[in-house]
Amino acid sequence: MATSKSPSKRRSTKKAPSRTSRSRSSSKAGSTVPRITGANAGKATDILQARLYSLLDLQLTLKHIHWNVTGPTFISVHEMLDPQVLSVREMSDAVAERIATLGSAPWGTPGAIVEGRSWDDYDLGRDSTEAHLNKLDAVYRGVIEDHREALEQLEELDPVSEDLLTGQLADLELFAWFIRSHLGN
Ligand SMILES: [Fe+2]
Numbered sequence: 001m002a003t004s005k006s007p008s009k010r011r012s013t014k015k016a017p018s019r020t021s022r023s024r025s026s027s028k029a030g031s032t033v034p035r036i037t038g039a040n041a042g043k044a045t046d047i048l049q050a051r052l053y054s055l056l057d058l059q060l061t062l063k064h065i066h067w068n069v070t071g072p073t074f075i076s077v078h079e080m081l082d083p084q085v086l087s088v089r090e091m092s093d094a095v096a097e098r099i100a101t102l103g104s105a106p107w108g109t110p111g112a113i114v115e116g117r118s119w120d121d122y123d124l125g126r127d128s129t130e131a132h133l134n135k136l137d138a139v140y141r142g143v144i145e146d147h148r149e150a151l152e153q154l155e156e157l158d159p160v161s162e163d164l165l166t167g168q169l170a171d172l173e174l175f176a177w178f179i180r181s182h183l184g185n
Contacts, residue, residue, distance in 0.1 A: 032103035055092035140176035
């Protein structure tokens, strides 16, 4: 993950467009909530599914860094990341359950994440805290930008989903500040 701008902004290379959750063969549409049309529910769940891929990817990446970071400040970074993993995991659960509530199937399988994401895999293994946190700063920037864009799109489609992402954004921005502060930025 390197630069920013939509998920592709998070990491360097853009992949080919992929199918949405609704095109998966075993996906059956369910009924949605009152006063939201099926069309708008579909648009909202497509946006939420993209956020689900991003949050699932983020929680795995945070654990990967937790395991691979090295250096004199290892323990502080190692221990800082686990609460973030738990929080992001809860975010992904809430987004997935909102997708289900709106009548679509949330897709959280490893294959779906890889197919649905538009950014390359995190590419640092065992490395210094500075190297990992600089990368993670870029990752958070991408996730935050995409969350903001998504909640703006959801404003007209589904204020409940917009509110959900708004609450998550506060925590994501807080975690990003932790990372920047650790870097002295
Ligand atoms: Fe651990």
